[in-house]
Amino acid sequence: MKTWIGLMSGTSMDGIDAILVSFEDRYIRVHATHTTDYPSDIRQRLASLSQNRGTPDDLGELDHATGSLFALAAASVIEKAGFPPASITAIGSHGQTLRHQPDGSKPFSIQIGDPNLIAEHTGVTTVADFRRRDLAAGGQGAPLVPAFHKAFFSADGEDRCILNLGGIANITHLPADNSAPVTGFDTGPSNALMDAWCLDQTGKAYDKDGAWADEGVVDQDLLGDMLSEAYFSRQPPKSTGTEKFNLEWLKVLLNRHPDLSGADVQRTLLELTAVTVAQQIPHSPGMTIFVCGGGTRNRVLMRELHRTCSPSRIASTAELGLDPQWVEPTAFAWLASRTLSGQSGNLPEVTGASGERILGAVYYA
Numbered sequence: 568m569k570t571w572i573g574l575m576s577g578t579s580m581d582g583i584d585a586i587l588v589s590f591e592d593r594y595i596r597v598h599a600t601h602t603t604d605y606p607s608d609i610r611q612r613l614a615s616l617s618q619n620r621g622t623p624d625d626l627g628e629l630d631h632a633t634g635s636l637f638a639l640a641a642a643s644v645i646e647k648a649g650f651p652p653a654s655i656t657a658i659g660s661h662g663q664t665l666r667h668q669p670d671g672s673k674p675f676s677i678q679i680g681d682p683n684l685i686a687e688h689t690g691v692t693t694v695a696d697f698r699r700r701d702l703a704a705g706g707q708g709a710p711l712v713p714a715f716h717k718a719f720f721s722a723d724g725e726d727r728c729i730l731n732l733g734g735i736a737n738i739t740h741l742p743a744d745n746s747a748p749v750t751g752f753d754t755g756p757s758n759a760l761m762d763a764w765c766l767d768q769t770g771k772a773y774d775k776d777g778a779w780a781d782e783g784v785v786d787q788d789l790l791g792d793m794l795s796e797a798y799f800s801r802q803p804p805k806s807t808g809t810e811k812f813n814l815e816w817l818k819v820l821l822n823r824h825p826d827l828s829g830a831d832v833q834r835t836l837l838e839l840t841a842v843t844v845a846q847q848i849p850h851s852p853g854m855t856i857f858v859c860g861g862g863t864r865n866r867v868l869m870r871e872l873h874r875t876c877s878p879s880r881i882a883s884t885a886e887l888g889l890d891p892q893w894v895e896p897t898a899f900a901w902l903a904s905r906t907l908s909g910q911s912g913n914l915p916e917v918t919g920a921s922g923e924r925i926l927g928a929v930y931y932a
């Protein structure tokens with residue numbers, strides 16, 4: 568039995584999700600999971616650097632610091648499973664995205680978390696740097712999870728959408744006709760803006776269960792201003808990040824709405840996610856939207872998605888056999904298995920790359 572580890576930290580920069588799995592055809596056996604939260608000083612330094620505040624020294628030190636934490640997350644999940652490290656086939660590490668700029672004249676995407684340290688500290692072969700080959704081939708380098716969704720979650724005769732509510736929200740549409748092309752793209756902000764506003768106004772890292780948002784009301788004028796952002800009406804392939812959707816973006820819009828309460832703004836941000844997701848999903852009769860990511864724990868966001876996405880059915884990926892927190896890390900464990908077997912990991916119809924590519928670089932144990 569081959570066993571794989573997936574390591575993921577997204578744009579929320581909350582911490583590293585680690586999973587140890589094996590793949591038996593389309594069945595995913597989960598052996599252990601572990602989350603290593605980022606200490607608040609690391610989170611703050613990552614947030615600064617991701618907004619272009621910092622030096623090459625900051626970059627180097629954070630690459631090392633996060634690399635050590637990724638290694639620790641991997642070691643912890645191995646220990647929880649009680650497996651000898653030598654029995655693990657490989658680790659797939661997404662790394663921590665600092666900047667994602669796929670659309671300029673010199674497209675790039677920067678993930679840190681030195682994979683050399685992961686391989687060295689765990690003694691397990693590590694695959695990392697998944698995005699840049701797709702970018703080199705003219706793609707967005709994102710999203711990469713649709714290939715995994717297609718492999719494990721598609722069902723002939725059923726129209727399905729996978730919706731991931733991370734810092735940014737992304738969708739994968741798996742058409743009922745499994746030979747039809749898959750679409751997948753980032754719809755826009757999810758937790759990232761809500762987290763940023765919550766931290767700015769309350770000092771708390773996130774709005775637990777959406778309770779604070781629930782105290783506010785949607786301001787339709789502010790929502791209208793937010794919805795005029797060109798990204799939402801752009802055709803895919805497209806991907807985005809906190810380079811665009813950040814506190815500065817929000818504060819510029821708020822200048823025109825100075826009298827809103829903090830809770831009203833939070834509730835409007837939540838509505839923005841619920842509305843932009845619903846608008847961009849290609850709804851069809853009988854479609855089910857399977858949701859994953861940390862946003863599934865925001866009770867109010869889930870309630871509003873039921874409303875905005877109706878009559879499509881909203882369900883959890885748990886119905887497909889994988890807990891919502893573990894879909895993305897599992898995807899990177901699977902992407903590592905693709906790399907090591909010499910198989911492509913990108914879907915060109917999703918990323919816009921000129922063809923399928925074997926993704927990532929290998930750091931041998």
Ligand SMILES: Nc1ncnc2c1ncn2[C@@H]1O[C@H](COP(=O)(O)OP(=O)(O)O)[C@@H](O)[C@H]1O
Nearest residue numbers: 577578579733734758773775776860861864865
């Ligand atoms: N109980 C909760 N209530 C509301 N939001 C939550 C809760 N738990 C997690 N979250 C949100 O989920 C985010 C983490 O989601 P995650 O899927 O890890 O995103 P990413 O892939 O960007 O790291 C947190 O930053 C927070 O906004």
Ligand SMILES: [Mg+2]
Nearest residue numbers: 577579581582
């Ligand atoms: Mg996370």
